[in-house]
Amino acid sequence: MTPVPTDVMPRSLSAHPPAQVENTGEIDIAEAEDFVRQHHTEHPDLGPVEARLAEVHAEIAATGTYRHTTAELTFGARVAWRNSSRCIGRLYWRSLKVRDQREVSAPADVAKECVEHLRVATNKGKIRPVITVFAPAEPGTHAPQIDNEQIIRYAAYRGTDGGVLGDARNLALTELALKRGWKPPATRGPFDVLPLMVTCKGHEPALVEIAADDVLEVSLSHPDFPWLGTLGVKWHAVPAISNMRLRIGGIDYPSAPFNGWYMGTEIGARNLADSDRYDLLPYLAKRMGLDMSSEATLWRDRALVELNRAVLHSFAEAGVTITDHHTESQRFLTHLEREEAAGRSCPADWSWIVPPVSGGLTPVYHRYYDTDELLPNFFPASKPSGCPVAH
Ligand code: ARG
Numbered sequence: 001m002t003p004v005p006t007d008v009m010p011r012s013l014s015a016h017p018p019a020q021v022e023n024t025g026e027i028d029i030a031e032a033e034d035f036v037r038q039h040h041t042e043h044p045d046l047g048p049v050e051a052r053l054a055e056v057h058a059e060i061a062a063t064g065t066y067r068h069t070t071a072e073l074t075f076g077a078r079v080a081w082r083n084s085s086r087c088i089g090r091l092y093w094r095s096l097k098v099r100d101q102r103e104v105s106a107p108a109d110v111a112k113e114c115v116e117h118l119r120v121a122t123n124k125g126k127i128r129p130v131i132t133v134f135a136p137a138e139p140g141t142h143a144p145q146i147d148n149e150q151i152i153r154y155a156a157y158r159g160t161d162g163g164v165l166g167d168a169r170n171l172a173l174t175e176l177a178l179k180r181g182w183k184p185p186a187t188r189g190p191f192d193v194l195p196l197m198v199t200c201k202g203h204e205p206a207l208v209e210i211a212a213d214d215v216l217e218v219s220l221s222h223p224d225f226p227w228l229g230t231l232g233v234k235w236h237a238v239p240a241i242s243n244m245r246l247r248i249g250g251i252d253y254p255s256a257p258f259n260g261w262y263m264g265t266e267i268g269a270r271n272l273a274d275s276d277r278y279d280l281l282p283y284l285a286k287r288m289g290l291d292m293s294s295e296a297t298l299w300r301d302r303a304l305v306e307l308n309r310a311v312l313h314s315f316a317e318a319g320v321t322i323t324d325h326h327t328e329s330q331r332f333l334t335h336l337e338r339e340e341a342a343g344r345s346c347p348a349d350w351s352w353i354v355p356p357v358s359g360g361l362t363p364v365y366h367r368y369y370d371t372d373e374l375l376p377n378f379f380p381a382s383k384p385s386g387c388p389v390a391h
Contacts, residue, residue, distance in 0.1 A: 026139070027065050028250040032056055035249030035376065039075050046071070064139040067102075068248060074098045076248030077131050080376040081258070082339075086352035088328050088364070089260050091335040096258075097130045105135035107198035107206035110144045114151050114196055114242065114257055115214050121238050121259045122216045127321035131258035136251050142201035144255045145381070147176060148194065151240040151257055152215055155184060155192040166190050168276055173197075180207050190278070191217075191234055198255070218318045222310040227287060233280070235267045235311070237320045243381040254381065261321040263328050268308035269356040280307060304357060325355035329362035336369075345370045 036056055040049035059066040068076060082093040099120070101113050113132055121130040137143040155174045156166035164171065165188060173194060178184070182195050193215055199205045216237040221229030240259035245252055272278045281303045285292055288306065290299040315322035323331075332353065339346035348369035359365045 027060050029057070029060060031250035031375065032060065032066065035076065036072070038079070039072055043071075043075070065136075065251065068251065070100060072249070073100060073102075073133060076376045077133060077246065077256070077258075080246055080248065080378055081129075081131075083347065083374040083377045085347040085349045085369075085371070085373065087260075088263065088332045088353050088355075089323075090346075091331045091338075092129060092260075093335075095129055097128055099130060099132040101132050101134050102136060102253075105142070105144045105200055105203070107144055107200050107203050108208065110134055110146065110198045110200075110255060111196040111206045111208035114146070114198075114240075115208075115210055117240065117257055117259075118151055118210070118214050118238060121240060122214075125216060125237065125318065125320040127238060127259070127261035129258075129260045131246075131256055133246065133253050134255040136253050142203075143252070144198055144200040144203075146242040146255050146257065147197040147199065148173060149241070149243050151196065151242050151259075152210070152236045152238065153194045154190070155188075155194050157184070157188050166192065167271070167278065170194065177207065180205065182207060190232075193236075216320065218314050218320055220310045220314045221317070222306065223313050225288070225306065225310075228284070228306075228310055233272065233278075235262075235271065237262070237315075239266065241378075244378040245381055246376070246378055248376040256378075258378075261323065262315070263323050263325055263355070264308055264312045264315070265325050265355045265357055268311035269304060272311075273304060273307060308357060325357065325362055329355065329364040333363055345372060345374070347372050347374060 033053060033056070036052055037049055040046050040052070046052075056066045077098045078093050078096045081087065081096055082090055084090065097120070099113075099117065104110055104113055113134070117130060117132040121128055135141070135143050149170075153170050153173060154167040155177070156164050156168050156171040157174065158164055158171065166174070167190075177194050177197060180197060185192055193210055193212075196208045196210060197205065198208075217234045218237060219229070220231070220233040220235070238259050239262055240257050242255070242257035244256070244258075245254045246256035246258075247253070270277065272280045281300050282292070284307060285299040285303040288303060290302055291297045292299045312322060312324055332348075336346045336348070346369070349371070350369055353369070354365050355362055
């Protein structure tokens with residue numbers, strides 16, 4: 001890696017906090033230029049930057065936008081990952097496989113390609129980090145938007161008693177699916193996969209079911225508690241965020257689903273444990289026979305550790321890629337050292353990087369991080385149209 005001297009640090013890296021970058025339909029020429037320069041700085045083999053800059057300027061003057069080369073799209077998507085300050089798993093940012101689907105904008109085709117994304121990423125359990133980039137937002141055309149927060153989301157149904165069956169995080173998304181005509185399974189369960197919902201102005205919205213064969217799931221079992229394996233608890237293998245906007249060199253890609261592999265705590269300490277998600281800890285503690293008469297017995301913590309053991313154990317048994325928070329914390333610090341050695345800042349959000357269990361046992365806890373926001377990057381999507389509650 002060629003170090004980036006700070007005196008030629010692209011303007012957008014300091015002067016344009018990305019959180020304020022909105023898609024106005026007009027290209028920010030300075031941001032486009034900064035990106036092209038950054039690409040050439042980090043890839044000196046590309047030759048002098050002037051020729052490409054002249055092309056980009058001419059294209060913007062003629063059409064109001066420009067089209068990334070395949071190399072720019074690949075570099076931009078990888079750097080957007082590298083700049084994701086909430087992600088602990090960035091060591092492998094260079095390995096991101098970029099699927100160029102910029103010609104695709106019809107909702108049904110986007111949904112179909114999301115399923116293909118899942119197949120490529122799942123790879124029979126040997127998870128590959130993948131991003132699929134769909135049509136960009138361009139003047140005069142409309143870009144597709146995926147309503148699902150992730151390609152795989154489990155439905156949530158509110159019962160008459162006010163309780164929730166399924167993943168309560170997805171109550172609004174489930175409501176939206178039902179409103180758009182989704183027929184849930186005859187027998188509703190806690191792990192019903194929601195259909196993909198994609199919209200694009202000027203097109204019919206799409207609602208596409210994902211076939212069970214395309215969703216690799218891992219049933220939970222525990223190395224010491226056989227009863228845990230009989231509860232029917234499971235999770236999906238691929239976390240693929242599908243509602244964030246990818247921004248590269250002034251161009252917005254509102255649909256660009258991407259995935260890595262799971263760190264166990266995401267499932268064991270959040271999805272299955274949070275009291276507003278699957279809330280499994282009180283049940284597990286009871287089954288473990290723990291003394292739950294007071295918080296001071298640490299029954300929650302003891303159940304939490306066993307749930308996290310179950311997640312790591314089950315994924316390993318099933319041959320599905322996963323990582324634990326100790327290993328991943330060390331890898332993150334390796335990444336940070338490499339970035340610093342390359343002369344780059346590595347922005348990180350402490351509150352997201354520190355794992356939700358045993359924080360102080362991991363080395364990422366015991367330091368502070370740069371907090372400047374860099375471009376390219378991923379940004380939260382606006383809430384889906386017709387979605388009653390933000391999610
Ligand atoms: N935390 C989210 C989940 O539990 C996934 C976020 C992305 N995670 C990842 N390992 N790439 O589904």
